[in-house]
Amino acid sequence: MAITLSLIPFVLGQPLADRDPALAAPPVDLTPGPQYADDRRPFQGIPGIERAPGGRLWATWYAGGETEGPENYVLLVTSGDDGATWSGPALVVDPPGMVRAYDPCLWVDPLGRLWLFWAQSYGWWDGRAGVWAIRTDQPDAAEPQWSGPHRLCDGIMMNKPVALSSGEWALPAAIWAIEPRTGDGEHAHELGDRAGSNMIVSLDEGETWEYRGGSTVPGRACDEHHIVEMDDGRLWMLVRTGYGIGESYSLDRGRRWSPGRPSWIPHIPAARFFVRRLDSGNLLLVKHRPPDGRTRSHLEAYLSEDDGRSWVGGLSIDEQAGVSYPDATQADDGLIYLIYDYDRTGAREILMATFREADVLAGQTVSPGARLGVLVNKAE
Secondary structure (H helix, E strand, O other): OOOOOOOOOEEOOEEHHHHOHHHOOOOEEOOOOHHHOHHHOOOEEEEEEEEOOOOOEEEEEEEOOOOOOOOOEEEEEEEOOOOOOOOOOOEEEOOOOOEEEEEEEEEEOOOOOEEEEEEEEEOOEOOOEOEEEEEEOOOOOOOOOOOOOEEEEOEEOOOOOEEOOOOOEEEEEEEOOOOOEOOOOOOOOOOHHHOEEEEEEEOOOOOOOEEEEEEOOOOEOOOOOEEEEOOOOOEEEEEEEOOOEEEEEEOOOOOOOOOOEEOOOOOOOOOOOEEEEOOOOOEEEEEEOOOOOOOOOOEEEEEEOOOOOOOEEEEEEEOOOOEEEEEEEEOOOOOEEEEEEEOOOOOOEEEEEEEOHHHHHHOOOOOOOOEEEEEEEEOO
């Protein structure tokens, strides 16, 4: 795998990675020990899912420690029977010391290769972080061979890249609007005009990546933004904000973005949502719709048949308080696989639902293969 790294300079003959541990490549453990077992996880959540071309499912999330912080690590599990059963940890990324691995994301690219991305930061947030990735060309193998870890860019990427009609691949990586929290001043960074909901682009199918541009939507913090290519060629950026969802548009393939503004799409404050174009051309939106307008509950799925101008349907995925962080992918036959977490320090469950567009439009499961509340993992 020939991914060009961000250059890591030397300072007084010493590699900067020695002085800045977050820039050091972390170990990738392909035979995780008992310290990563279900009964050793007091905290877990923030999942992602992908389906290999041949049908194997992969799921990721992060855990480690009692909450978000330096003890966090990323783990990967797999299923060869369409989610009926799941493996234990098949791979773990666990940087040493004060460096955390978190906010993982899975993506099968247009060439059929599986990527595992994650963020890496010193302390809870060092003001810069960095998107790291490994990749396999054998996503349908139970034990595939993986590339070594490579740093792609500054920032945190929470949602899947998008393959644009131009052939470019767009990766949504954010520099949060949050002051660094490192526990010291030495490892804090200030990126100035590179802070924002950014778009990182590859022109060569993932071999190299470069900053293209970004938006600064009012009310953003942990951006968790999505990039959608619209039918008229515009790019539409949707961003998590303190009031719900913010948005911005680009007319020049992501170089410049319109002033950010609140989206008309209603959503609860400060919570991840999911939006993605389906193979049919419709857009899928998964978001919270609780009665009180604030609680992370009542996760529901909607469709747009007019490029996001209106949303129809409303399939109830899970009404429990404490469900959050939806991520989804779609099989060639149209079946949608959705993953989310429930009660990160209590029940500590990773759950999956499968459904089709017909289920979303009907507001109930009416199609073959539709399943709700499938258990992927439960920490004991």
